[in-house]
Amino acid sequence: MSEPASEPKVAEGLHAVESGFVHFFVHLATTVGLPRSVGEIFGFLFAADQPIAFDEVVARLGISKGSASQGLRLLTKIGAVSQVYVPRDRRTFYVAETRMRQLFSHALQESLRPHLEGNSRLVAQLEESIEAHATTLGGSADHYRSRAASLRAWNEKALVLLPLLDKLFSLPAPFFPFGFLRGSSEEPPPSDDQP
Template sequence: MKPPSEKTAGRRSSRPSFEPLQPHEVELADFFVRMAGILGVPRSVAEIYSLLYAASAPLDFDQIQGRLGMSKGSVSQGLKFLRDHEMVLSVKAKGDRRERWQPTPSLAASLVTLLRSQVLPALELAQPSLQRVLEGAQKKGASPEVIERLGRLNRWNARALELFPLLLPPPPGS
């Protein structure tokens, strides 16, 4: 598999080197990085996803690391993030030790998973808290306007919490 003499062409510190990114791959990465930014997803994660998205075949760990020129740690954490959000999946050819990664078929579904994981916990956490805030304000004798605002906020949150799962249903495997 590997040339016995020179390992994987590995330079000094374990960072395999591969063909640098093509211009169109760079431009796609820019796109994904910007979009990811809006959702607070780190650059390295977006770059990995982008690379897989534009790849004609699944890529393994070393190929990802090599072509993006990033550290093992980042690749590992990035793939973990993408796995956790069901944005990539691995195929393993039989008799092959390493995993090879490709994007999940539906980007739409991936985004849903991502949004769910960010928004749902926040909504759930908020519910009892907002309740208490409203009570606190009432007890303190806040103005009717404030009471009205806080009540509206409560109802909104409740409705969002109830609607969200309908709009973005959880994937079967969770």
């Protein structure tokens, strides 16, 4: 009853609830290094009940056609939204991928992996460079080798952990397998007390 007459208009033309979703994804987008507008677009589509037309994205969000176009292209490329063709309508419609699992797993494959692979290449170069200069380096050659080795080991670990992480995410929530490492400082096992 004590609400002010107008919505806390976060973005032109959005209902308070919609802009809640937008907020959430703007936060997510920026923490992940994507432009804010991409977060807005995705949030808006994620909230929607049905496919949304390009020009509605522009109008409701109050962003330029240019941004919308680029943002939607990016989101499509990374598999976060897809186009939907609506029969008697000339416009293209978009829907968000709402299964978080898909989103996550896609991101892992398409964004994280390539970076880790980039790392691998750099480590390899680094190691070559060390060997190339080994004689000049004298005693420190070994030191450098061991530092490089640690980078390599770390990176490889990350690489193999990647698919595993993906799996873990796909597990039905209550089942998290804490079993195999009950050693520990962090988490009490999830199983209930059944004597």
